[in-house]
Amino acid sequence: MGYKLSSKLPDVGTTIFTKMSKMANENNAINLSQGFPDFEVAPELVELVNYYMKKGVNQYAPMPGVPSLCSAIASMVDNTRNIKINSETEITITSGATEAIYNIITATIKKGDEVVLFDPAYDCYDPAIRLNGGVPVHIKLRQPDFSIDWNVVKQQINPRTRMIMINTPHNPSGTTLSQQDLTTLEHLIKDTEILVLSDEVYEHIIFNDLSHESVLNYPNLKKRSAAVYSFGKTFHATGWKMGYIIAPDWWTHEIRKVHQFVTFCANTSVQHALADFITSPKNYEYVPLFYQEKRDYFANLVKTSKFDLINCTGTYFQLMSYKNVDELNHLGDQQAAEKLTKEYGLASIPISVFYSDGQDDKLLRFCFAKGNETLKKAAKILCKI
Ligand SMILES: Cc1ncc(COP(=O)(O)O)c(C=O)c1O
Structure with a gap:
């Protein structure tokens, strides 16, 4: 049977x-x-991974991430965005951005909670919401420029809205959000308890001298946002599945509870290698x-x-x-x-x-x-x- x-x-x-x-x-x-x-x-990065593996750095990493990598990320964020992040309480290393997104949604979304996301949307968002009993509220980006119609977002917001997910630079359209988009979002959710998941995995792949508009740059968004990044995109190493989350300490605390039981920790030797590698800005600039x-x-x-x-x-x-x-x-x-x-x-x-x-x-x-x-x-x- x-x-x-x-x-x-x-x-x-x-x-x-x-x-x-x-x-x-x-x-x-x-x-x-x-x-x-x-x-x-980069051969130097491969050599670093090799070095740490041969050195015997092959057992579980600390659950939130290797401290030297968390510090190096905090320095990188300070260098690129002039923002101070607490490396011990606000950064979590994950097995790629996919795990990061899953952890954030799982730690946050309860049955019946609505999550606003924009179509066309990267494919892992909607299933993660539904697996947690949440209700995905799909809003279409405007054509032909794939911009967000914030008036439509405003109409959709209600007491059940728990989270808004944004993605810039955006997969699949190749477009980016502007300063005005972020300030509009900031204003729109000011008097609500809505949280923001900001998928910024392509933060370094941005053109025409545009600056990447990160939620981290907007204090009123930063305090209620979890931003997601992927080393795979920046360092041509998508198969290594290495990413991280930057979120306020109270939210990180909950996100780590999920991370702890989804993977416990990300690859140890790769974390050590990345810590050394990203210390040189030339490697990502x-x-x-x-x-x-x-x-x-x-x-x-x-x-x-x-x-x-x-x-x-x-x-x-x-x-x-x-x-x-x-x-x-x-x-x-x-x-x-x-x-x-x-x-x-x-x-x-x-x-x-x-x-x-x-x-x-x-x-x-x-x-x-x-x-x-x-x-x-x-x-x-x-x-x-
Ligand atoms: C927008 C977006 N978010 C998240 C991911 C997942 O990244 P990772 O491979 O680090 O899990 C991708 C990968 O293509 C992506 O394009």
């Missing part, structure tokens, strides 16, 4: 990233779908320009194609509309992505999967965190269609 399980997430299947990467492999297609860089991690050059290189190569580029001010994703591409524009975005992979040899991600209602604006997401040769081949395909 077989066992039966009543699924807690009946509508969740294999993620689009797995699906498109598999399709790319099967069709020997260039893979600009999943968001991972194909450059090497080059990142914005490095990716801006990638963005411009790719954009320049595809400018003669029939695809229309959506303005990208951050992340390593370029959105393109295929509304003017005759070979594809009769198709929904999932079919278009499939055709592009199978018939033309280029894998991307359809944007409708990031909408809770599957809204389809005929947009595809291309990851440009790739070597120039790969980008050149991809652009050649796009220009041929």
